[in-house]
Amino acid sequence: MRDLARIVGTEHVLEGEQLEDASASRGISGRARALVRPASAEQVAAVFAWCYAHDVPLIARGGATGFSGGAVPRSGDEVVLELGRLDRVLAFDPGLWRMHVQAGLSTRHVARIARESGLFYPPDPGAAEQSQIGGNIATNAGGPHTFKYGSTGAWVTGLEACLAPGELVRIGGPQRKDAAGYDLRGLLVGSEGTLGIVTAAWLRLIPAPLQRQVACACYPDARTGCAGVRAVLEAGVQASALEYLDAGALAAAPRDGLAGEFAVIAEADAAGVLPELLEALAPGAISLVEADPAEIWRWRDGVSIAVTARRGGKLSEDICVPLDRLEAAIEGTVAIGVRHGLEACSWGHAGDGNLHSTFLLGPGESADDAAQELFELAAALGGTVSGEHGMGQVKRPLHLDSAARAANAAIKRALDPKGLLNPGKKVFDL
Numbered sequence: 001m002r003d004l005a006r007i008v009g010t011e012h013v014l015e016g017e018q019l020e021d022a023s024a025s026r027g028i029s030g031r032a033r034a035l036v037r038p039a040s041a042e043q044v045a046a047v048f049a050w051c052y053a054h055d056v057p058l059i060a061r062g063g064a065t066g067f068s069g070g071a072v073p074r075s076g077d078e079v080v081l082e083l084g085r086l087d088r089v090l091a092f093d094p095g096l097w098r099m100h101v102q103a104g105l106s107t108r109h110v111a112r113i114a115r116e117s118g119l120f121y122p123p124d125p126g127a128a129e130q131s132q133i134g135g136n137i138a139t140n141a142g143g144p145h146t147f148k149y150g151s152t153g154a155w156v157t158g159l160e161a162c163l164a165p166g167e168l169v170r171i172g173g174p175q176r177k178d179a180a181g182y183d184l185r186g187l188l189v190g191s192e193g194t195l196g197i198v199t200a201a202w203l204r205l206i207p208a209p210l211q212r213q214v215a216c217a218c219y220p221d222a223r224t225g226c227a228g229v230r231a232v233l234e235a236g237v238q239a240s241a242l243e244y245l246d247a248g249a250l251a252a253a254p255r256d257g258l259a260g261e262f263a264v265i266a267e268a269d270a271a272g273v274l275p276e277l278l279e280a281l282a283p284g285a286i287s288l289v290e291a292d293p294a295e296i297w298r299w300r301d302g303v304s305i306a307v308t309a310r311r312g313g314k315l316s317e318d319i320c321v322p323l324d325r326l327e328a329a330i331e332g333t334v335a336i337g338v339r340h341g342l343e344a345c346s347w348g349h350a351g352d353g354n355l356h357s358t359f360l361l362g363p364g365e366s367a368d369d370a371a372q373e374l375f376e377l378a379a380a381l382g383g384t385v386s387g388e389h390g391m392g393q394v395k396r397p398l399h400l401d402s403a404a405r406a407a408n409a410a411i412k413r414a415l416d417p418k419g420l421l422n423p424g425k426k427v428f429d430l
């Protein structure tokens with residue numbers, strides 16, 4: 001504690017803090033040996049070097065909105081580096097469509113600065129007010145607009161990060177392309193604090209779309225609705241978001257004008273796209289209307305809360321399957337619920353094949369076995385156990401074959417030879 005206090009100041013080291021993240025509803029909580037709040041990348045590096053020299057495990061913690069317990073200690077021996085004080089905009093060049101920010105800046109702040117200059121930072125994960133750019137990079141966070149614009153990693157051209165045994169490195173930068181060396185930027189994106197700690201990022205921006213229009217289609221069942229989703233792709237028209245809700249999600253979050261067992265929401269943000277979306281979605285639809293985008297997204301943001309309210313609790317996962325298996329994953333989610341005596345539903349990013357498969361829970365109920373079966377379903381359908389929330393301490397990469405596991409383990413050993421970075425997370429049992 002004395003050594004750490006010398007680096008960051010006594011008031012920025014707390015002993016024995018009990019910590020949680022958005023996985024707290026699964027009962028995940030852990031005590032940090034020390035919670036440290038650095039004010040600069042140099043202080044991050046000094047704490048990192050001290051931990052590496054003394055064989056002390058180390059966890060990066062952003063806004064603590066993660067759903068997988070990634071920022072929560074497991075053993076009680078860990079030093080947790082909370083990055084919220086690294087919240088400066090280091091450079092903003094609107095004329096060059098780019099921003100250089102520290103890792104602790106909130107997602108909303110980045111989006112707002114861009115918007116005020118007529119620019120657009122497309123990644124739109126749901127907890128933008130609290131989540132940090134560093135946490136978004138570490139989980140490769142996505143959202144509804146990932147379908148057109150890609151996840152967070154697609155907008156990162158460079159990183160400053162602290163790597164073992166405690167050195168700051170610059171990877172990429174403000175340049176928009178980089179074909180030199182291995183893609184270390186890509187390795188750190190989605191690495192959940194297990195390979196290094198991100199201290200700053202160069203972000204790419206684009207001009208803000210001039211318009212947004214939304215089509216809402218309702219269908220009698222998942223089969224017809226999924227055909228509607230595929231019809232949008234087959235029409236060769238680029239929706240900026242392509243979302244769905246199944247019958248259970250619609251029952252939990254009813255909305256005027258959405259009748260039927262399955263809804264598809266398709267957003268257009270370029271001229272001429274909406275009529276093509278309406279035409280593609282029409283076959284088999286019970287209703288098809290244009291909706292107010294601000295209003296529909298506000299309602300969509302509340303779906304998760306409405307589903308929780310139905311029975312008081314829920315376990316929600318984020319499996320992702322090839323688009324031609326979307327219907328099987330949606331129906332499979334409900335069938336798993338039935339087998340485990342749990343009400344189940346799903347909604348999510350239809351265009352990406354990314355489902356928020358959810359089991360509703362009353363007091364004392366658990367869905368751990370149902371979730372395990374869900375992960376097996378994702379693997380069997382040729383998909384992944386996580387499309388956007390990461391693995392943390394709640395998921396295992398059972399969809400990876402042995403060669404892919406060995407490659408993951410080799411990367412972990414190469415970048416974290418002492419195994420001190422966020423132990424027990426992501427790839428620990430490969």
Ligand SMILES: Cc1cc2nc3c(=O)[nH]c(=O)nc-3n(C[C@H](O)[C@H](O)[C@H](O)COP(=O)(O)OP(=O)(O)OC[C@H]3O[C@@H](n4cnc5c(N)ncnc54)[C@H](O)[C@@H]3O)c2cc1C
Pocket residue numbers: 021022059060061062063064065066067069070071083103124125126127130131132133134135136137138139140141142143144192193194196197198199388389392422425
């Ligand atoms: C209401 C709600 C809605 C959400 N919606 C979405 C959504 O639409 N899409 C989505 O993808 N996620 C969503 N999430 C999950 C969560 O917001 C994202 O995973 C987010 O990217 C986590 O960022 P954070 O700053 O809170 O990170 P934390 O939760 O603090 O940490 C997450 C992981 O990243 C690591 N980490 C954090 N900062 C750094 C860093 N600087 N360097 C290295 N590693 C680091 C941690 O060690 C941990 O493993 C949602 C969560 C909530 C509560």
